[in-house]
Amino acid sequence: MNKQTFLAELKSNLEELRKEGVTSPHVLHNVLSETAMKNLSGLWKDSKKAHLGKRRACYFSMEFLIGRSIFNNLLCLGIYSDVEKAFAEAGFSLNDLEAAEDAALGNGGLGRLAACFLDSAATLNLPLDGYGIRYKYGLFKQKIENGFQTEEADNWTKYGDAWSVRHDEDAVEINYSDQKVLAVPYDIPIIGYGAKNIGTLRLWQSEAFEDFDFKLFNDQKYLEASREKVLAEDISRVLYPNDDTREGKKLRLKQQYFFCSASLNDIIKKHKKNHGDIKTLADFVTIQLNDTHPVISIPEIIRLLTQNEGLTFDEAFAMAKKIFNYTNHTIMPEALEKWDESLIKELLPEIYDIIFMINEEYLAEMYRKDIKKESIEVMKIIKGGQVHMANMATYCSSYVNGVAQIHTEILKANTLHDWYTVYPERFQNKTNGITQRRWLALCNRELSALITELLGNEDWVTNLDELKKLTGYADNADIINRFLAIKKTKKEQLAKFILDREGIKIDPDSIFDIQIKRLHEYKRQLLNAFSILWLYFGIKDGSIKDLAPVTFIFGAKSAPGYRRAKAIIKFINEIAAMIEKDDEVNKIIKVVFVSNYNVSYAEKLIAAAEVSEQISTAGTEASGTGNMKLMANGAVTLGTLDGANIEIVEEAGKENNYIFGATVKELEKIMPEYCSRKLAADNEKIRRVIETLVDGTFDDGGSGDFRELYTSLLDGASWHEPDNYYLLGDLESYVEAKLKCNSDYKDKAAFGRKMWLNMCNCGKFSSDRTIADYAENIWKIK
Numbered sequence: 001m002n003k004q005t006f007l008a009e010l011k012s013n014l015e016e017l018r019k020e021g022v023t024s025p026h027v028l029h030n031v032l033s034e035t036a037m038k039n040l041s042g043l044w045k046d047s048k049k050a051h052l053g054k055r056r057a058c059y060f061s062m063e064f065l066i067g068r069s070i071f072n073n074l075l076c077l078g079i080y081s082d083v084e085k086a087f088a089e090a091g092f093s094l095n096d097l098e099a100a101e102d103a104a105l106g107n108g109g110l111g112r113l114a115a116c117f118l119d120s121a122a123t124l125n126l127p128l129d130g131y132g133i134r135y136k137y138g139l140f141k142q143k144i145e146n147g148f149q150t151e152e153a154d155n156w157t158k159y160g161d162a163w164s165v166r167h168d169e170d171a172v173e174i175n176y177s178d179q180k181v182l183a184v185p186y187d188i189p190i191i192g193y194g195a196k197n198i199g200t201l202r203l204w205q206s207e208a209f210e211d212f213d214f215k216l217f218n219d220q221k222y223l224e225a226s227r228e229k230v231l232a233e234d235i236s237r238v239l240y241p242n243d244d245t246r247e248g249k250k251l252r253l254k255q256q257y258f259f260c261s262a263s264l265n266d267i268i269k270k271h272k273k274n275h276g277d278i279k280t281l282a283d284f285v286t287i288q289l290n291d292t293h294p295v296i297s298i299p300e301i302i303r304l305l306t307q308n309e310g311l312t313f314d315e316a317f318a319m320a321k322k323i324f325n326y327t328n329h330t331i332m333p334e335a336l337e338k339w340d341e342s343l344i345k346e347l348l349p350e351i352y353d354i355i356f357m358i359n360e361e362y363l364a365e366m367y368r369k370d371i372k373k374e375s376i377e378v379m380k381i382i383k384g385g386q387v388h389m390a391n392m393a394t395y396c397s398s399y400v401n402g403v404a405q406i407h408t409e410i411l412k413a414n415t416l417h418d419w420y421t422v423y424p425e426r427f428q429n430k431t432n433g434i435t436q437r438r439w440l441a442l443c444n445r446e447l448s449a450l451i452t453e454l455l456g457n458e459d460w461v462t463n464l465d466e467l468k469k470l471t472g473y474a475d476n477a478d479i480i481n482r483f484l485a486i487k488k489t490k491k492e493q494l495a496k497f498i499l500d501r502e503g504i505k506i507d508p509d510s511i512f513d514i515q516i517k518r519l520h521e522y523k524r525q526l527l528n529a530f531s532i533l534w535l536y537f538g539i540k541d542g543s544i545k546d547l548a549p550v551t552f553i554f555g556a557k558s559a560p561g562y563r564r565a566k567a568i569i570k571f572i573n574e575i576a577a578m579i580e581k582d583d584e585v586n587k588i589i590k591v592v593f594v595s596n597y598n599v600s601y602a603e604k605l606i607a608a609a610e611v612s613e614q615i616s617t618a619g620t621e622a623s624g625t626g627n628m629k630l631m632a633n634g635a636v637t638l639g640t641l642d643g644a645n646i647e648i649v650e651e652a653g654k655e656n657n658y659i660f661g662a663t664v665k666e667l668e669k670i671m672p673e674y675c676s677r678k679l680a681a682d683n684e685k686i687r688r689v690i691e692t693l694v695d696g697t698f699d700d701g702g703s704g705d706f707r708e709l710y711t712s713l714l715d716g717a718s719w720h721e722p723d724n725y726y727l728l729g730d731l732e733s734y735v736e737a738k739l740k741c742n743s744d745y746k747d748k749a750a751f752g753r754k755m756w757l758n759m760c761n762c763g764k765f766s767s768d769r770t771i772a773d774y775a776e777n778i779w780k781i782k
């Protein structure tokens with residue numbers, strides 16, 4: 001892209017708008033984006049051609065949590081400051097473009113990881129392209145009303161979608177037993193840093209073949225006339241807002257098949273055009289399955305290769321096994337996808353037949369290998385009237401990976417143990433990462449400037465290990481003071497934002513202790529809430545003195561139908577209100593639950609954080625990626641030895657973080673005997689905090705939800721043991737770690753040193769490292 005041409009064009013466009021008196025940030029956003037799109041189209045075309053000309057990888061994902069594109073794209077194009085200046089000169093402010101909507105086409109970690117991966121591959125100049133769904137509505141917008149979460153539709157393209165290009169020429173017909181729709185692709189450019197390569201995210205939108213039935217309309221059957229259109233568009237209408245619970249819904253299966261079939265048709269068509277022979281497909285294409293959601297691709301590619309390309313089943317099946325790889329993102333049993341046989345048979349009869357054949361192949365192979373009967377049963381693809389997607393994925397993939405060391409070990413030892421015994425060579429670990437472009441360079445430009453100044457160049461933006469070279473400054477008072485001053489600036493910016501957005505005033509001189517992630521029992525926001533109550537009662541009864549003022553900030557969305565998660569949001573807000581009213585405590589502790597936590601909010605929270613709460617029960621969080629973003633911005637981790645936390649403290653030192661709680665190994669011993677009731681009976685402080693759920697301290701609006709939480713901790717429920725996430729067991733050691741952290745904070749230099757060393761040692765957690773590893777050891781792309 002020619003910077004001069006672009007800037008000249010932009011300036012003249014802005015001048016035009018100025019003359020017309022335009023002030024709408026959406027108009028400004030669209031004009032800037034369109035000007036950029038026009039100027040990068042040449043490079044994009046070249047990159048697309050280059051990707052198709054060689055072996056390439058395709059990332060299949062139901063979710064891409066992109067967030068806001070504009071600022072990141074300006075950064076990667078190397079025109080951020082120039083555009084900022086051009087805006088100012090024309091009398092506009094670039095910051096106003098924060099009004100642009102986030103593309104929230106994902107729920108949480110899995111979707112955001114997909115977005116970080118595309119960014120890294122583009123920057124590393126690797127041929128990787130994403131395939132997914134262009135949901136009309138992304139993840140719901142959250143409001144907090146009277147302390148409760150409410151949801152609203154997220155119409156993210158309301159003001160247009162300047163970063164997408166529709167490609168009608170590549171539309172694909174998708175067939176279900178009861179319906180036929182058109183999949184129309186919209187391409188989003190993924191701009192590599194320095195703009196030498198542009199990857200493509202291709203998102204499919206579902207449309208009717210014919211918009212409108214004129215015959216019915218003429219017969220005055222108006223609603224009927226639009227029926228087909230509505231039903232077709234339903235398929236890509238909305239992202240399922242469930243994170244970690246599966247929903248056996250027909251529409252979700254339709255969505256999965258929709259984008260898998262469209263993407264595979266597209267890939268085969270492009271392959272034939274560029275390389276002629278279908279038999280070389282596996283030499284040129286490798287596909288990464290992001291969890292089990294796109295696993296229906298496996299029978300679908302076999303169907304396409306046998307029905308349309310004349311391959312035998314054996315040939316097609318062998319090809320599929322070469323092409324696909326599977327990443328597992330969770331060991332929560334309720335998240336492992338299974339589909340009712342009857343549903344697949346009804347909706348996709350041909351696909352069902354192929355799955356049946358795969359299952360037969362599997363059985364024959366296991367008998368040949370003399371695998372024992374119980375194992376064969378465990379790994380079966382079809383059993384108990386259901387199709388087990390993780391089993392199909394593992395059986396039909398070249399490689400299977402977990403997303404952090406401990407997670408991969410758990411897969412091998414438990415979740416996929418039988419598979420590991422049969423195919424040990426298939427298993428790899430790929431510890432997650434995050435892109436430092438968005439999560440440091442962009443969200444913390446002040447800290448970035450300091451880093452670049454000290455290193456003398458900005459190589460770290462594409463090689464995060466460079467930060468290690470700054471370790472020596474840990475004992476340099478001047479540098480640590482500048483670092484802390486930047487943190488203070490980011491805290492002030494966040495405080496202002498929270499005041500504007502939530503109407504809540506927070507003190508930038510207090511500790512910013514932040515827990516941001518989806519709301520889930522295993523992530524234990526409730527444990528954090530209990531610890532705050534523990535501090536509160538400690539201050540009241542005089543047993544806790546001299547606490548450094550601290551602001552606890554939560555950001556989280558709950559699945560709309562997840563009763564306990566919603567109750568926890570209300571509980572946190574009740575605690576916030578109680579403390580706010582208490583003049584003895586409200587100078588020391590403040591609790592804020594921010595509304596509508598999303599990627600753009602995360603960028604602000606992460607840059608301002610000092611304490612990163614990563615407190616999942618050991619063995620439950622596959623990796624976590626927020627933990628990495630917070631580390632890169634200098635927050636210390638207050639966490640358990642779970643997921644990537646383990647690798648974080650390996651890199652940054654246990655002494656620079658606050659680790660507490662039972663380990664996976666310890667829990668294996670503890671849990672079978674664990675009695676939360678006895679613990680509560682024996683420990684007065686634990687009892688004191690959990691009793692607030694039922695003793696009338698707080699109001700759950702008469703729903704009984706707080707009592708239900710209480711019961712889940714002490715009595716369990718039909719589907720789980722009491723306190724199955726060990727909140728009460730870890731509570732005391734958690735509070736101890738929190739208090740230690742609080743008291744350490746008072747020594748500004750010593751605490752600043754810990755924070756600095758976390759930042760210096762975050763290099764491993766760049767998604768550039770992760771992607772280089774996938775490219776070399778799984779995809780074999782260059």
Ligand code: 26W
Nearest residue numbers: 109110244245246329335403622623624625
């Ligand atoms: C079928 C419903 C459903 C939807 C989403 C089931 C499971 C999911 C995801 C697998 C949940 C998820 O986002 N997992 C997260 O993936 C991140 C990226 O690897 C990890 O860092 C998180 O630890 C993991 O919870």
